Amino acid sequence: MPHRNWLLSIALSAAATLPLLADAQAQVKEAAAPAATRATRTPAPAEAYVYIGWPNDGETLHTRRFKVWFGTRNFGVAPAGVTKANTGHHHLLIDTALPPLDEPIPNDKNHLHFGAGQTETYIELPPGTHTLQLIMGDADHVPHDPPLISKKITIHVQ
Ligand SMILES: [Cu+2]
Numbered sequence: 001m002p003h004r005n006w007l008l009s010i011a012l013s014a015a016a017t018l019p020l021l022a023d024a025q026a027q028v029k030e031a032a033a034p035a036a037t038r039a040t041r042t043p044a045p046a047e048a049y050v051y052i053g054w055p056n057d058g059e060t061l062h063t064r065r066f067k068v069w070f071g072t073r074n075f076g077v078a079p080a081g082v083t084k085a086n087t088g089h090h091h092l093l094i095d096t097a098l099p100p101l102d103e104p105i106p107n108d109k110n111h112l113h114f115g116a117g118q119t120e121t122y123i124e125l126p127p128g129t130h131t132l133q134l135i136m137g138d139a140d141h142v143p144h145d146p147p148l149i150s151k152k153i154t155i156h157v158q
Contacts, residue, residue: 041102044144045086048075050134057153064127064157068092069120070134075148080115081139088136088144090114092121095130098149104141113141125157 053069055061070090078087093099096110105111114121132155136148143149 041142041145041147042083042088042138044088044136044146044148045074046146047073048086048144048148049073050075050090050136050148050150052132052134052150052153055132055153055155057151058155059153060156060158062158065122065124066157067120067122068132070114071119072136072148075136077117077119078139079117080113080137080141083139088138088148089117090119091135091137091141092123093131093133093135093152094123094125098133098135099143101143101145101147105135105137105143107141113137115141127157129154129156131155 049072051071051073053071054067070092074086076084076087077089078084080089091105091114092112094110094112099105099111105113107113112121112123131152133152134148134150135143137143
């Protein structure tokens with residue numbers, strides 16, 4: 001009877017698929033849990049630091065779109081996802097306070113990730129006064145210990 005065979009094959013494929021879905025969901029939960037409660041951070045040397053090479057603090061920019069370049073000393077740049085001692089990737093904080101230091105840095109228009117290892121970017125901001133600050137993150141986007149945080153600069157966009 002073709003009709004019964006059809007039902008049987010539906011039942012078999014459902015049975016084969018459901019455990020896989022359950023496994024995948026369990027793995028996602030396991031992967032997410034340590035990041036949310038993470039207490040240990042990647043160590044960084046005390047002499048390492050990060051700075052904004054351009055613009056200068058107090059700079060007045062006569063354009064809305066401008067380059068920002070990032071510098072590090074005694075520290076290397078590596079893409080996100082790459083675990084290598086004394087390296088990290090840049091995050092540009094725009095018009096915002098420092099994020100919590102014991103969890104991944106947020107990813108939104110105020111927290112830009114440079115996970116490919118970029119050391120400069122172009123940003124566009126509306127006219128007015130803005131703040132820029134850099135913070136390095138490790139392979140998992142979590143700030144180092146001690147954190148590498150640049151001076152927070154103020155710029156004026158005309
Ligand atoms: Cu990041």
